[in-house]
Amino acid sequence: VNFASDNVAGISPEIVAAIAAASTGTAAPYGDDALTARVESRCADIFEHQVAVFPVATGTAANALALASLMPPWSVVYCHEAAHILGDECGAPEFFGGGVRISGIAGNDGKLDAASLATALGQRGGHGVHHMQAAAVSITQASEAGRVYAAGEIAAIAEVARGAGLKLHMDGSRFANAVASLDCAPADITWRAGVDVLCLGATKNGAACAEAVVFFDPADAAEFAFRRKRGGHLLSKMRFISAQLVAYLADDLWLRNARHANRMAARLADGLASLPGIRLRYPVEANEVFVDLPDRVSDGLLAAGFGFYPRGGHGDRFVRLVTAFSTIEADVDAFVAAATALTDRPGVR
Ligand SMILES: Cc1ncc(COP(=O)(O)O)c(C=O)c1O
Numbered sequence: 079v080n081f082a083s084d085n086v087a088g089i090s091p092e093i094v095a096a097i098a099a100a101s102t103g104t105a106a107p108y109g110d111d112a113l114t115a116r117v118e119s120r121c122a123d124i125f126e127h128q129v130a131v132f133p134v135a136t137g138t139a140a141n142a143l144a145l146a147s148l149m150p151p152w153s154v155v156y157c158h159e160a161a162h163i164l165g166d167e168c169g170a171p172e173f174f175g176g177g178v179r180i181s182g183i184a185g186n187d188g189k190l191d192a193a194s195l196a197t198a199l200g201q202r203g204g205h206g207v208h209h210m211q212a213a214a215v216s217i218t219q220a221s222e223a224g225r226v227y228a229a230g231e232i233a234a235i236a237e238v239a240r241g242a243g244l245k246l247h248m249d250g251s252r253f254a255n256a257v258a259s260l261d262c263a264p265a266d267i268t269w270r271a272g273v274d275v276l277c278l279g280a281t282k283n284g285a286a287c288a289e290a291v292v293f294f295d296p297a298d299a300a301e302f303a304f305r306r307k308r309g310g311h312l313l314s315k316m317r318f319i320s321a322q323l324v325a326y327l328a329d330d331l332w333l334r335n336a337r338h339a340n341r342m343a344a345r346l347a348d349g350l351a352s353l354p355g356i357r358l359r360y361p362v363e364a365n366e367v368f369v370d371l372p373d374r375v376s377d378g379l380l381a382a383g384f385g386f387y388p389r390g391g392h393g394d395r396f397v398r399l400v401t402a403f404s405t406i407e408a409d410v411d412a413f414v415a416a417a418t419a420l421t422d423r424p425g426v427r
Pocket of ligand 1: 135136138139141162163218249251252281
């Protein structure tokens, strides 16, 4: 049983079948194929908006290339201080952006809030050419703490961003989990709320390696094709990335997978929260559970072979547990049962 990440999971059978089906016959290379065209038309339907869509193979490439297309190299991107683009992409956004700066802002539950953003923007230096220029804001949906931004929260951030002439980027690595959690129209938490570009994740939710950069204003996408090629993400056999996305977005597979993963996370959270000495760090809204486990429980679970990354180190172990489309109830229940047995022992700490 492995809750280390949602990318320890395999591939949805529907997506495996779609890759196999795309392998018959020949197709034009470099994205000039029918499947790639279908990704864009399907996204236009789902988002109820004209879009320019570019498949890439990783979330890091999606974020870095999307941000780079929105701004010149002397720009600053504001985000939450725990954002993946700031701490977990080895400087890819700075590299592809030609030296842009990513600036982290504190906020509860992994979320940026409009007031803190306004304060940070108000503290910018006004020394013209001597200062880097604010160009964009990035938010992560669902957040790095597994919380979900409601449409109103995004709209408030967008209003501050737009007021300062900034673009709004969304890292939607777990976008499907957020839509499933909010039970909203995808448009409500993207362009209708003021998002300019979405990096729509699929890999964590059933694809093998597929993400889509979705621009809601095709004018913002003018340079993207060149940046993607130059960045090594224009796959010659693009149809196999696109086949994954077409299957992912067909018959609501993306939402069915996400709903299931979210349900498994809720089940895990409920089971753990009922145990003495175990505390959830954040409300569970998507497919991630952040929990403080007593050392003995954490060590015991790891020794028993359960997979997860302990994040803490001071006293109680702060642990992230991630469920996926393929998580089964028996796995969740086995984890909770093992944790129960460990907490039942006297002297738990
Ligand atoms: C919030 C978030 N954004 C982006 C990524 C990047 O995805 P990849 O590992 O495919 O580059 C991840 C992956 O862990 C993530 O959690």
